[in-house]
Amino acid sequence: MAENPIRFGIMGCAKIARKLARAILLAPNSTLYAIASRSLEKAELFATENELPKTIKIYGSYQELLDDPSIDVVYMPLPSSLHLHWAVLAAQKKKHLLLEKPPALDVVELDKILEACESNGVQFMDGSMWVHHPRTAKMKELLSDPKQIGQLEFLHSTSTISPPPEFFKDDIRVKPDMDTLGALGDLGWYCIGSVLWAKNYRLPNLVTALPGVVKNAAGIILQFSASLHYDEPDLLKTVAIIHCSFLSHSSMDLKMIGSSGSIHLMDFIIPFQEDSASFNFTWLPKFVDLHIGWNAKPEKVVVANELPQEVLMVQELARLAEDKKKSVACPDKKWPQISRKTQIVLDAVKKSIDLGCEPVYL
Amino acid sequence: MAENPIRFGIMGCAKIARKLARAILLAPNSTLYAIASRSLEKAELFATENELPKTIKIYGSYQELLDDPSIDVVYMPLPSSLHLHWAVLAAQKKKHLLLEKPPALDVVELDKILEACESNGVQFMDGSMWVHHPRTAKMKELLSDPKQIGQLEFLHSTSTISPPPEFFKDDIRVKPDMDTLGALGDLGWYCIGSVLWAKNYRLPNLVTALPGVVKNAAGIILQFSASLHYDEPDLLKTVAIIHCSFLSHSSMDLKMIGSSGSIHLMDFIIPFQEDSASFNFTWLPKFVDLHIGWNAKPEKVVVANELPQEVLMVQELARLAEDKKKSVACPDKKWPQISRKTQIVLDAVKKSIDLGCEPVYL
Numbered sequence: 001m002a003e004n005p006i007r008f009g010i011m012g013c014a015k016i017a018r019k020l021a022r023a024i025l026l027a028p029n030s031t032l033y034a035i036a037s038r039s040l041e042k043a044e045l046f047a048t049e050n051e052l053p054k055t056i057k058i059y060g061s062y063q064e065l066l067d068d069p070s071i072d073v074v075y076m077p078l079p080s081s082l083h084l085h086w087a088v089l090a091a092q093k094k095k096h097l098l099l100e101k102p103p104a105l106d107v108v109e110l111d112k113i114l115e116a117c118e119s120n121g122v123q124f125m126d127g128s129m130w131v132h133h134p135r136t137a138k139m140k141e142l143l144s145d146p147k148q149i150g151q152l153e154f155l156h157s158t159s160t161i162s163p164p165p166e167f168f169k170d171d172i173r174v175k176p177d178m179d180t181l182g183a184l185g186d187l188g189w190y191c192i193g194s195v196l197w198a199k200n201y202r203l204p205n206l207v208t209a210l211p212g213v214v215k216n217a218a219g220i221i222l223q224f225s226a227s228l229h230y231d232e233p234d235l236l237k238t239v240a241i242i243h244c245s246f247l248s249h250s251s252m253d254l255k256m257i258g259s260s261g262s263i264h265l266m267d268f269i270i271p272f273q274e275d276s277a278s279f280n281f282t283w284l285p286k287f288v289d290l291h292i293g294w295n296a297k298p299e300k301v302v303v304a305n306e307l308p309q310e311v312l313m314v315q316e317l318a319r320l321a322e323d324k325k326k327s328v329a330c331p332d333k334k335w336p337q338i339s340r341k342t343q344i345v346l347d348a349v350k351k352s353i354d355l356g357c358e359p360v361y362l
Numbered sequence: 363m364a365e366n367p368i369r370f371g372i373m374g375c376a377k378i379a380r381k382l383a384r385a386i387l388l389a390p391n392s393t394l395y396a397i398a399s400r401s402l403e404k405a406e407l408f409a410t411e412n413e414l415p416k417t418i419k420i421y422g423s424y425q426e427l428l429d430d431p432s433i434d435v436v437y438m439p440l441p442s443s444l445h446l447h448w449a450v451l452a453a454q455k456k457k458h459l460l461l462e463k464p465p466a467l468d469v470v471e472l473d474k475i476l477e478a479c480e481s482n483g484v485q486f487m488d489g490s491m492w493v494h495h496p497r498t499a500k501m502k503e504l505l506s507d508p509k510q511i512g513q514l515e516f517l518h519s520t521s522t523i524s525p526p527p528e529f530f531k532d533d534i535r536v537k538p539d540m541d542t543l544g545a546l547g548d549l550g551w552y553c554i555g556s557v558l559w560a561k562n563y564r565l566p567n568l569v570t571a572l573p574g575v576v577k578n579a580a581g582i583i584l585q586f587s588a589s590l591h592y593d594e595p596d597l598l599k600t601v602a603i604i605h606c607s608f609l610s611h612s613s614m615d616l617k618m619i620g621s622s623g624s625i626h627l628m629d630f631i632i633p634f635q636e637d638s639a640s641f642n643f644t645w646l647p648k649f650v651d652l653h654i655g656w657n658a659k660p661e662k663v664v665v666a667n668e669l670p671q672e673v674l675m676v677q678e679l680a681r682l683a684e685d686k687k688k689s690v691a692c693p694d695k696k697w698p699q700i701s702r703k704t705q706i707v708l709d710a711v712k713k714s715i716d717l718g719c720e721p722v723y724l
Contacts, residue, residue: 016653018652019652019653019654022652150611153522153585153607153609153610154520154522154587154605154607154610156518156520156603156605156615158516158518158619160515160516160619162621162622162646206573208572208573210570210572210589210591210601210603211568211570211589211591211601211721212589212591212599212600212601214597214598214599222597223515223598223599225516225589225601225603227572227573227574227587227589229572229573229574235576235584235609236576236585236609237574237576237585238574239572239573239574239587239605241518241572241587241603241605243516243518243601243603245515245516247515247597247598247621248515248516248619248620248621249512249619249620249621249622249623249624249644249646249647250647250648250649250656251619251624251644251647253518253617253626255615257520257522257610257611257613258610258611259524259609259610259611260524260611261611262611262613264615264628266626266642266644266660267656270649270653270654270655270656271655272655272656272659273655273656274654274655280628282611282613282628284524284611285611285612285613286612287612287632290380290381290384291378291381291632292381292632292636292670292672293632293633293634293635293636294612294629294632294634294635297634298628308654310654357721359573359719
C-alpha cells in the first residue's frame with residue numbers, strides 16, 4: 001500500500017457497497033477509512049458481516065461521515081433520488097465523489113452536483129466499472145484504428161437481469177421514491193454508456209424508445225428498448241440499439257459492427273472472471289467459394305488484468321485525488337463529462353418513453 | 363442415388379445457382395436434369411465453368427425448360443421482379459417450385475404464385491437454407507422447452523454484407539427493375555424469417571422501421587433496421603430487432619434472450635463450416651458473490667450434419683415431390699405458409715420505411 005493512501009468513506013451500506021469496500025481495500029493507493037449508515041447498528045452489522053478491519057470508523061449518520069475532515073473521497077451508493085442532496089453536501093465538504101449510477105434523476109439535477117464539485121475543486125466520477133477494464137482500452141484501440149473495425153455501422157448493447165420475486169416488492173430500483181428510473185437508470189446507464197463510449201462520447205442525433213416498454217403499477221420502467229441514431233457526413237449512418245430488462249435472465253451483450261470488422265462480447269459490464277476477460281474480434285470475414293462457409297471465424301482476444309475493474313476504478317479516482325492533494329493537477333473533466341452525456345441520453349430515452357415512443361432530437 | 367431421382371431444372375444462371383447445382387447433385391433423392399438461361403451460350407458457359415455432367419440438358423430459354431415434361435422441380439434464382447410471371451407459368455406446367463428469396467415483391471404477388479401452386483397441386487418452397495440445418499432444429503428444441511430458454515423476451519437478428527464497389531453499380535439487388543426490395547428483400551428475408559421462426563410463425567403485432575434507413579439514388583434500400591413487437595398476455599413482451607446492410611462487413615448474428623436462458627450464434631444463415639455448426643447456450647446464469655464474476659459461461663453446443671443445409675433443403679423438396687408423384691401426400695402447406703408470413707412482415711417493414719418510420723400494426 002502507498003505510504004499515505006487516499007482515505008475513502010462509504011456512505012450507505014447497500015449491497016453494492018460490499019464490492020466497493022473490497023475494491024477500496026485492494027487498491028494500492030487507497031484505504032477504507034470509514035463507513036456510515038442511517039443507524040450505527042446497520043453500519044456495525046455491515047462491518048462485521050463483511051469482516052472489515054477493526055480500525056475502520058463506523059458512523060451512524062451520513063452527516064457525521066461528511067463532517068470527518070480525514071476523509072478524502074466519498075463513495076455514495078444511495079438511492080438516486082437522494083443523490084442531489086447528499087452529493088452536493090459532500091462536495092461542499094471538499095470530498096471527492098464516487099457516485100453510484102445513475103448519478104441523478106435527470107441532467108438538471110446532475111448539473112447541480114457537477115457544479116458543486118467544480119466550484120469546490122473536487123473530482124467527480126460515477127460508478128461505471130467496465131470502462132476501467134484494460135479490455136475496454138484494447139477494444140477502443142481496435143475501434144480507433146480505421147484498418148480494423150472501420151466506420152461503425154451498427155451497435156447493439158443489452159443489459160438484462162433476472163431478479164428474485166422479492167426484488168419486485170422491495171428493491172429500491174422498483175420504487176418511485178427511490179431509484180425512480182428503474183431499469184433505465186440501473187441497466188440503461190451501462191448500455192447508453194457503451195454506445196457513447198464506442199462513438200467517442202458524441203451525442204446521438206436522435207433517440208427513439210421502441211414499442212414494448214413494460215412498467216410496474218407505480219410507473220417504474222421494468223423493460224425497454226431504444227434506438228440511438230447518428231447522422232454521418234457520408235452514406236453510412238450509425239444505428240445503436242439498447243435493450244434493458246428486469247424480466248429476463250442475466251445477459252450483457254455488446255456488439256459493434258463496422259465497415260471492416262466487428263467486436264462482440266457477452267460480459268461487458270461484469271467479466272465472466274476477475275483476472276482476465278476476452279472479446280470476439282472478426283476482421284474482413286468473407287465467404288468461401290459457393291458461399292458454403294467462411295474464410296475466418298471470430299478470433300478470441302484475451303486481455304489479462306492484474307487488478308479487478310472496480311479496483312482499477314478506485315485506483316484511478318485515488319490517483320486523481322492524490323494529484324489534487326499535491327496540487328499537481330485540477331480535477332479531470334473527462335469523468336464528469338462522460339456522466340453528463342450519459343445522463344443527457346438517458347433523459348432523452350425517458351422523454352421518448354413518456355411521449356409514447358416519439359423520436360427525440362438532441 | 364435413388365433409383366428414380368426427382369429431376370430438377372435450374373432456370374436462370376445466377377451466381378447462387380452454382381451452389382444449388384452442387385446441392386441438387388449431392389442430394390440423394392434428386393438429380394440435375396436441365397439448366398436454362400436467356401441464351402444458349404450463357405447456359406453452356408455456366409455448365410462448363412461449373413463442370414456439370416455432360417448429360418444435363420441445356421436450354422437457351424426459360425420457356426423451353428418449362429416445356430420439358432421430364433422436369434419435376436424448377437429452381438428459380440431469377441430477379442424477384444420476374445418471379446410472378448415465371449413462377450406462375452412453372453406451376454401451370456405442374457413443376458414443383460423452389461423459388462429464390464424474396465419470392466415476390468409483395469404479398470399480393472406472392473398470393474398469386476401460391477394460388478397457382480395450390481391449384482396445380484405443386485409444392486412451393488422458398489430458398490431459405492438455414493431452416494433446414496439440424497442446428498436450427500436443435501435450437502428450436504431448446505426454445506420449445508419452457509425449462510430451457512423460457513419465455514422469449516428479446517431477439518436480435520442481423521444480416522450485413524460487404525460487397526465490392528461494382529455491386530453498387532451492377533448487382534440486380536440494387537436496381538429498381540430487378541430486386542427492387544434491396545437489402546430488405548435480400549438480407550431482411552433471413553432476419554424476419556428468424557424472428558418468425560423463433561416465435562413459431564406468429565405474426566408480430568407491430569412493426570416499426572428505425573431511423574437510419576439508407577437508400578441509393580434509385581431509392582433502393584441499402585441499410586435499415588426495424589423493431590418487431592409482440593404483445594403477450596402477461597407482463598413480458600417480446601421485442602425483436604432486425605438490422606440489415608449492404609454497407610458493412612459480413613455478419614449474421616442471431617441472439618434470443620428468454621426468461622431463463624439465451625442462445626447466440628454468429629453464422630445463422632451460412633454456418634462457418636459445412637460439416638458441423640454450433641451455437642452458444644446460456645442457462646440461468648448468475649453472478650457469483652459480490653458480483654465479481656459469473657457462475658457459468660455460455661456453453662458451446664455443436665451439431666454435426668452429414669449433408670450441407672442447402673442439400674437438406676433440396677432433399678426435403680425432392681421428398682415432397684416424390685410423395686406427390688406417388689400420391690401418398692398433398693403438397694405440404696407449411697412451406698408456403700412460412701414464406702407468406704415472412705412476406706407479410708417484409709411488406710410491413712417496407713410500409714413503415716415508406717411512411718418515414720411510422721409504426722405499422724398487423
